[in-house]
Structure formats: C-alpha cells, structure tokens
Amino acid sequence: MASSDRPIILTPLETSESDINRLANGLIDLASSCHVELTLDQARLCVEHLLYVEQINQYINLTRITDINEALVLHILDSLSLVPLIDATVTRFLDMGTGAGFPGVPLHVATGLPGVLLDSVGKKIKAVNACLKQLGIDRITGVHDRLESYAAENKKAFDLVVARAVAPLPILIEYASPFLKHNGQLLISKGNPDPEELAQGRSAAKLCGMELQAHESFDLPDGFGHRELYSFVQVSKPTIKLPRSVGEARKRPLGQ
Numbered sequence: 630m631a632s633s634d635r636p637i638i639l640t641p642l643e644t645s646e647s648d649i650n651r652l653a654n655g656l657i658d659l660a661s662s663c664h665v666e667l668t669l670d671q672a673r674l675c676v677e678h679l680l681y682v683e684q685i686n687q688y689i690n691l692t693r694i695t696d697i698n699e700a701l702v703l704h705i706l707d708s709l710s711l712v713p714l715i716d717a718t719v720t721r722f723l724d725m726g727t728g729a730g731f732p733g734v735p736l737h738v739a740t741g742l743p744g745v746l747l748d749s750v751g752k753k754i755k756a757v758n759a760c761l762k763q764l765g766i767d768r769i770t771g772v773h774d775r776l777e778s779y780a781a782e783n784k785k786a787f788d789l790v791v792a793r794a795v796a797p798l799p800i801l802i803e804y805a806s807p808f809l810k811h812n813g814q815l816l817i818s819k820g821n822p823d824p825e826e827l828a829q830g831r832s833a834a835k836l837c838g839m840e841l842q843a844h845e846s847f848d849l850p851d852g853f854g855h856r857e858l859y860s861f862v863q864v865s866k867p868t869i870k871l872p873r874s875v876g877e878a879r880k881r882p883l884g885q
C-alpha cells in the first residue's frame with residue numbers, strides 16, 4: 630500500500646503533559662505579541678493539532694516543517710496573525726486550500742467561529758478530519774473538493790474567506806468572490822508579493838466587485854520572515870460570471 634493510501638490512525642501523543650503545557654505557554658506569549666490572547670486550553674489545542682500533524686507526517690507528506698518550535702511560529706502564529714483583522718460581524722468562514730489545517734484550525738480555536746476547511750487533496754482532508762475528531766473539535770469540518778466546484782454549490786455561503794500560501798493574489802480573489810456574502814471579507818496572508826502581483830490583484834478585485842479595505846505588514850519573531858496581510862471586502866456584484874470553469878483562474882488569471 631502506498632504510504633499516502635494508509636488509513637490515518639492517530640495514537641496517543643508521546644509528548645508529556647508538562648512539555649505540551651510548556652509549548653502552550655510559549656505559544657500564549659507569541660500570540661500575545663500579535664495581539665491575540667489565548668487561554669491555556671486554546672493554546673494546548675493548537676499545540677496538540679501540530680503534534681498530530683507531525684505524527685501523520687511520518688507517513689503522509691503534510692508539511693516540510695518538522696521542528697516543533699519552528700512550526701509554532703510558521704504554522705500557528707502565522708495563522709493566528711489574521712485574527713485581529715477579522716470583522717466583528719463574521720459568523721462563518723472558509724479556509725481555501727487548508728493543507729494540514731492552516732490557518733483554519735488555529736483560527737477556529739482562537740475565535741470559536743464555525744467553518745469549512747477545504748482542499749483538493751483527499752489525503753490532506755482525511756488528515757484534517759482525523760485531527761479534528763481526535764481534538765474533539767466539531768464546529769469546523771474538512772471538505773475534499775476543488776474551490777471552483779465547491780463555489781458553484783456554495784454561493785454567498787460565507788462572510789469570511791481566508792487563505793495562506795495557496796496562489797497569487799488575483800487567483801485568490803477570483804476563488805473567494807463567489808463564496809462571499811455582500812460585505813463579506815477575504816483575508817490573505819502573503820510573504821512578500823511583488824508590485825506586479827499587487828497591481829494584478831487590484832485589477833482582479835475590481836472585476837470581482839471587491840475592494841482592499843486594510844493592509845498590514847509585520848515580521849514574524851526570530852527572523853522567521855515578513856508577512857503582508859490583506860483584507861478585501863465584497864462591496865458589489867462581480868462584473869464577470871464567477872466561478873469560471875475549473876483551472877481557468879490559474880490558466881488565465883484576471884487582471885493581467
């Protein structure tokens with residue numbers, strides 16, 4: 630059996646309670662530096678998610694980050710950095726291209742918001758759902774589908790869409806627009822997009838009826854990199870028909 634076809638069976642974590650608490654307390658301090666306040670229980674859930682991802686990563690390739698301290702910053706803190714930008718009226722979110730559950734799982738843990746974590750790779754969604762079950766989290770769920778197909782059946786079903794490390798800005802904007810209610814929010818975390826990607830993003834946003842509402846920059850601690858956070862709002866109807874057919878957004882990106 631190919632390792633990726635292996636059923637996912639999670640076993641009790643080998644990390645001791647005191648080590649989980651130590652990591653969780655470290656995360657509380659890190660999150661606080663990003664203006665996100667976590668309780669010990671919330672921080673423990675985030676850490677345990679990471680430890681289960683690491684367990685599954687032994688036989689299914691979910692992440693290249695295997696050092697736990699690095700993962701605390703690059704997976705959890707990076708995900709949590711979106712929390713302060715979330716509009717107070719948001720009721721339900723979609724994580725586009727969640728991979729092993731980032732940013733969706735930490736976002737849910739920190740806010741309590743229900744939502745859908747979607748990815749086109751089935752083994753990743755199996756891993757996400759196995760982790761959620763093990764953690765006792767039942768208000769978010771992993772869905773295996775392509776964004777373009779899922780959009781056709783879930784038009785205006787969310788008031789928040791998030792994405793990290795999935796595609797260039799114009800593509801993310803096009804993917805997100807059909808899912809968003811009027812005044813719905815798209816939050817994107819990016820490394821360091823070049824000016825051309827930004828300009829194309831703005832043109833794509835115009836076609837999709839979206840406007841850039843807020844933009845923040847920050848550096849992750851300990852030299853882990855720079856982040857640009859963008860908040861777009863769905864202010865009017867798109868002037869083009871969305872979603873376009875599967876693969877079209879990548880083949881012929883808007884705004885070029």
Ligand SMILES: C[S@@+](CC[C@H](N)C(=O)[O-])C[C@H]1O[C@@H](n2cnc3c(N)ncnc32)[C@H](O)[C@@H]1O
Pocket residue numbers: 725726727728729730731732747748749750753774775776777792793794795
């Ligand atoms: C680089 S990974 C990032 C995963 C996660 N967001 C993170 O930050 O760790 C990009 C993910 O987006 C998913 N993806 C890309 N295009 C997609 C599409 N059109 N529909 C659904 N998932 C997609 C891929 O399968 C992959 O798991």
